[in-house]
Amino acid sequence: MSANSPVTSVYIFQRGDSLKKIATRYGTTVEAIKTVNNLTSDILDLGQSLQIPLLTLPDGIYRKGNTGLQVKILQSILDSFGFSLLVDGFYGPKTVGVILQLQQKFPPFKVDGIYGPQTRASLQSLIDTHFHLVANPTDKLVLINRENGLPAEYVPPDLVVPAIPFTFQEYDPKKQMRKEASQALEQLFTKAKHDNITLMGVSGYRSYERQAQIYARNIQVSPIKAQFSAPPGCSEHQTGLAIDVSSASNNYNLSQSFSATPEGQWLAQTASAFGFIIRYQHGKENITGYQAEPWHIRYVGIDVAQIITLNELTLEEYLSK
Ligand SMILES: [Zn+2]
Incomplete structure (x- = not known):
């Protein structure tokens, strides 16, 4: 060494x-x-x-054609973030490509494919974010965002499939939620039916590995899009307390237009009575770190959901009080 x-x-x-x-x-x-x-x-x-x-992270400057242990360590770190490259100690075209993606993700840094102090700082901030692990993963008030992540091996202890309609028939792990959240969701959907509102489940629990795949794909498709996507460990879906829902009126899509549908409006008004909050709101992007998602509901229990909704808070703001 x-x-x-x-x-x-x-x-x-x-x-x-x-x-x-x-x-x-x-x-x-x-x-x-x-x-x-x-x-x-x-x-x-x-x-x-x-x-x-x-x-x-290696100090110094590395560029196309460089080889050695430091390059290999850099590659292994990039690899752990789901970037697709060979960990072979050779700073080749694939490594250059990944560094370019990173540099585009952190403007206004120079986008030249060369690893140096600025790129190191960007990557370090990604690492710092990534490895701030929460101590209370099973708590129904656990705060998961870009700064607070779940351990890779965390799987909620009591996942079940809620008896609600989904936009697809077959079994999929993403149908699961934690037991308490699942029961509350069933009650929410029963109330919806009673009010002539038809909601459909789209995506609940998501494993760390699945989130890593999604994040890597988003980074490859578009570094800009990745800014709206959660790094592995930083998705609420891994808690088993969140689910994305949609409706026929929105073509079962997860899109901003859901908030204007009768179903989206009903959900915003009714979710808290069953312990759910609309987790990502317009105007709160700087606090939550994510764009508004009118389709994403998070279980926190009825008391807290009502306080948060009544006072137009985010979970971040509620927990910091
Ligand atoms: Zn979601």
Whole structure:
């Protein structure tokens, strides 16, 4: 290892461990652990000692054609964010492409495909955001946003499929919600039916892995679009407390026009009586970090939902009081 190697601690592999668990615990990546330990496999022996690298971004300037460990560490960090590239220690066209995407994402920095201090700072802010893990993932008031994320391995303990109509028939993990939220959702949908309002479920629980795929795809399609998309761990859908809903009048789309439909208006007026809030509101983008989403409802319980709705607060504002 070189003198400025990012290795900071040693870990002894124990029963029940996996490289992914260790990487999550230390805020690093499987690829980075494998790189510094020269591992070719994910299978380890009990008692084997591992050097644990932190997500320390290389200093210095790297550009097309550069090779070496620092390039490989940079690539392994980019890889952990779902960017598609080879972790081979060669700063080739794919690495240049990913750096270009990053630079476009953080204007007004120079978009030249060269990794230097500015790009390092942008990437560091992405890492800082990414690894601020919440301590209360099962709390129904858990705050998940761009600054507060869920651990990669977090799966809600009590996922069930609510008995509501969805826009598709077959089983899909995204039909699931946590039990308490699911029961409240069923009551909300029963009330809707009573009021001649037909809502449909579109997407509830979403795993960390699924969110990572979506985020990576959005970044590749458009760095601008990625600004509206949650990084892995930072989607409320991973809590099992949120669901996207739509209606025939909006062609079952998740779009701004939903708020103007009778169903969207009914939802905005009625959701809080059943413990849900419209999580992302117009005019609150700077607080929530996301554009308005009239289709995205989040379960917080009736008391809190009513306070938030009555006072036109965000969950961020409610929790900071
Ligand atoms: Zn949503």
